[in-house]
Amino acid sequence: xxxxxxxxxxxxxxxxxxxxxxxxxxxxxxxxxxxxxxxxxxxxxxxxxxxxxxxxxxxxxxxxxxxxxxxxxxxxxxxxxxxxxxxxxxxxxxxxxxxxxxxxxxxxxxxxxxxxxxxxxxxxxxxxxxxxxxxxxxxxxxxxxxxxxxxxxxxxxxxxxxxxxxxxxxxxxxxxxxxxxxxxxxxxxxxxxxxxxxxxxxxxx
Amino acid sequence: xxxxxxxxxxxxxxxxxxxxxxxxxxxxxxxxxxxxxxxxxxxxxxxxxxxxxxxxxxxxxxxxxxxxxxxxxxxxxxxxxxxxxxxxxxxxxxxxxxxxxxxxxxxxxxxxxxxxxxxxxxxxxxxxxxxxxxxxxxxxxxxxxxxxxxxxxxxxxxxxxxxxxxxxxxxxxxxxxxxxxxxxxxxxxxxxxxxxxxxxxxxxx
Numbered sequence: 001x002x003x004x005x006x007x008x009x010x011x012x013x014x015x016x017x018x019x020x021x022x023x024x025x026x027x028x029x030x031x032x033x034x035x036x037x038x039x040x041x042x043x044x045x046x047x048x049x050x051x052x053x054x055x056x057x058x059x060x061x062x063x064x065x066x067x068x069x070x071x072x073x074x075x076x077x078x079x080x081x082x083x084x085x086x087x088x089x090x091x092x093x094x095x096x097x098x099x100x101x102x103x104x105x106x107x108x109x110x111x112x113x114x115x116x117x118x119x120x121x122x123x124x125x126x127x128x129x130x131x132x133x134x135x136x137x138x139x140x141x142x143x144x145x146x147x148x149x150x151x152x153x154x155x156x157x158x159x160x161x162x163x164x165x166x167x168x169x170x171x172x173x174x175x176x177x178x179x180x181x182x183x184x185x186x187x188x189x190x191x192x193x194x195x196x197x198x199x200x201x202x203x204x205x
Numbered sequence: 206x207x208x209x210x211x212x213x214x215x216x217x218x219x220x221x222x223x224x225x226x227x228x229x230x231x232x233x234x235x236x237x238x239x240x241x242x243x244x245x246x247x248x249x250x251x252x253x254x255x256x257x258x259x260x261x262x263x264x265x266x267x268x269x270x271x272x273x274x275x276x277x278x279x280x281x282x283x284x285x286x287x288x289x290x291x292x293x294x295x296x297x298x299x300x301x302x303x304x305x306x307x308x309x310x311x312x313x314x315x316x317x318x319x320x321x322x323x324x325x326x327x328x329x330x331x332x333x334x335x336x337x338x339x340x341x342x343x344x345x346x347x348x349x350x351x352x353x354x355x356x357x358x359x360x361x362x363x364x365x366x367x368x369x370x371x372x373x374x375x376x377x378x379x380x381x382x383x384x385x386x387x388x389x390x391x392x393x394x395x396x397x398x399x400x401x402x403x404x405x406x407x408x409x410x
Contacts, residue, residue, distance in 0.1 A: 037264075040400060059243055059244070075206070187390065191230075
């Protein structure tokens with residue numbers, strides 16, 4: 001079985017959104033062989049770190065949380081589209097030639113996947129593209145940026161996707177993945193009441 | 206596709222080893238709509254919480270860490286054995302009737318899976334059973350307790366398994382899973398240099 005591991009490594013040197021210090025995971029030693037009979041590591045981590053999925057509460061006051069998670073929607077076929085030609089953001093017109101149908105889960109591979117440091121001008125999904133995807137009735141969308149949008153006042157891309165019950169995965173690493181259809185296993189570390197969940201994701205060829 | 210989600214929910218009310226306060230995950234709000242334009246949750250978590258895998262550093266000074274992780278060893282067929290008749294620990298003799306072969310990955314379903322609070326007398330893998338499994342040359346073993354052993358001075362079960370390069374998964378939830386062979390996707394949140402990694406695990410029937 002051939003599969004691609006498309007999750008990010010969580011480390012203290014990893015890229016975090018806007019390079020903010022308080023978004024970096026903090027590792028500490030909970031016990032070691034000086035203080036006990038075992039070695040245990042702790043991490044303090046924002047749930048929007050690395051590869052993760054967003055829930056509506058992330059952008060909508062009193063919005064839905066991880067309590068609404070339906071794992072069936074993360075274990076399914078997905079279409080990876082190569083968008084490495086895009087220089088700024090993915091616009092409505094960039095989607096015209098793509099085979100996107102109702103209930104598809106689509107992943108956008110962009111030049112973000114080739115960068116390991118945070119780029120303030122990362123490729124994102126523009127409002128017009130989100131509207132088109134919502135109109136088509138897709139089930140989910142993933143991108144290889146830490147955010148699915150940037151520099152859009154009011155976060156319309158998130159809002160449009162959430163309002164149409166479209167799952168959002170951020171922080172994928174798709175460098176090695178050719179454009180194709182795969183079977184995705186996007187498994188979350190389940191936590192209640194949350195605006196995001198950490199994911200570990202593989203794509204089976 | 207029928208699958209079983211066999212991972213534990215990570216919450217502030219969840220069971221933790223020996224009910225220790227400092228083993229409980231701590232959730233906090235990194236930002237909300239009073240302080241910013243998005244809602245973000247943080248968690249501080251010991252990596253031996255819930256469903257996770259251990260690395261040798263957990264019990265062996267300067268032992269191997271998560272840097273040695275081979276994901277292929279966590280995506281593979283597994284055998285679930287129903288051990289719900291066991292009252293204390295799994296002993297060598299309890300394994301005699303089981304079909305365990307070289308390179309198997311085996312998961313023990315015990316009465317632990319039916320308890321949501323920490324039981325100081327949880328069912329564990331006794332040293333003699335670990336020796337037999339090491340002798341058989343298995344590739345991995347999982348259990349539905351937060352520890353694979355208890356009350357054994359020097360942690361011999363961990364040591365024997367680590368010395369034989371046997372992967373250890375702890376904190377599974379197997380209540381709904383009948384004894385059978387499954388295909389396991391045990392996907393970790395990858396972190397470097399660690400004595401453990403959080404896992405999200407499904408078993409495909």
